[in-house]
Amino acid sequence: MNQTASGSILTTEGIPLKVSLQKSERKNKLRAFLLVTPLLFFILFTFLVPIGDMLLRSVDDSYINTVFPKTFEKYKKWDRQDLPSEELYKTMFFEVKEGSGYR
Numbered sequence: 001m002n003q004t005a006s007g008s009i010l011t012t013e014g015i016p017l018k019v020s021l022q023k024s025e026r027k028n029k030l031r032a033f034l035l036v037t038p039l040l041f042f043i044l045f046t047f048l049v050p051i052g053d054m055l056l057r058s059v060d061d062s063y064i065n066t067v068f069p070k071t072f073e074k075y076k077k078w079d080r081q082d083l084p085s086e087e088l089y090k091t092m093f094f095e096v097k098e099g100s101g102y103r
Contacts, residue, residue, distance in 0.1 A: 068095045 009017040065072050074088040 067099060068092065071095050 071092045
């Protein structure tokens with residue numbers, strides 16, 4: 001290694017040592033990231049995608065409309081100003097009671 005009059009240390013190729021080390025570190029960081037990338041994809045697809053799917057299913061009510069059709073017909077008639085009518089609760093009770101035997 002050579003030292004110039006300005007005080008910076010040069011490599012054998014004449015490149016300043018600081019620049020050479022930065023380039024080498026950048027290559028090492030890129031190589032490390034590329035080695036970890038398959039693990040990141042594995043975690044994404046085995047953990048985050050199923051959790052996202054469960055969250056979407058938790059707010060999707062398309063299946064429940066087919067299970068309790070009478071209840072939702074009464075629900076559509078509700079004006080949402082007061083509490084639901086007793087008829088709605090009665091319909092829901094009987095549909096849940098009917099459906100409990102289908103386990």
